[in-house]
Amino acid sequence: MSKIKVILAESSDVMVYGLTHLLFEQPEIEIVGKATRYNHLCQLIEDVPHHIVIIGPLMIEKYSHQIVDYILNRFPEINLIELDDKDNKATIIQKIQSSYKRIIDLEVEGL
Numbered sequence: 001m002s003k004i005k006v007i008l009a010e011s012s013d014v015m016v017y018g019l020t021h022l023l024f025e026q027p028e029i030e031i032v033g034k035a036t037r038y039n040h041l042c043q044l045i046e047d048v049p050h051h052i053v054i055i056g057p058l059m060i061e062k063y064s065h066q067i068v069d070y071i072l073n074r075f076p077e078i079n080l081i082e083l084d085d086k087d088n089k090a091t092i093i094q095k096i097q098s099s100y101k102r103i104i105d106l107e108v109e110g111l
Contacts, residue, residue, distance in 0.1 A: 003030040009041045010056030
């Protein structure tokens, strides 16, 4: 099985470090980019092959939910996961796996 390629977006370096550490423990997940600013995130989305973009709660809080709407409008094919402060390791991994499964299912269906 190929690795799930993930871009992390979070405005706090501490949160990026924590998410990186959490995901590093998952052999099926590869972090291919990290962004702490919105403009850097958009550049990564355009330039780096990925399956999923994860936006952390502080990034959403900093830029309000407008960031999600803008990204979805600018990149309509994107697979976006929004984290909130209630998510723990198990729920984050579950969100990633569910999103990736939807991607694979769509590829199998030929969509």
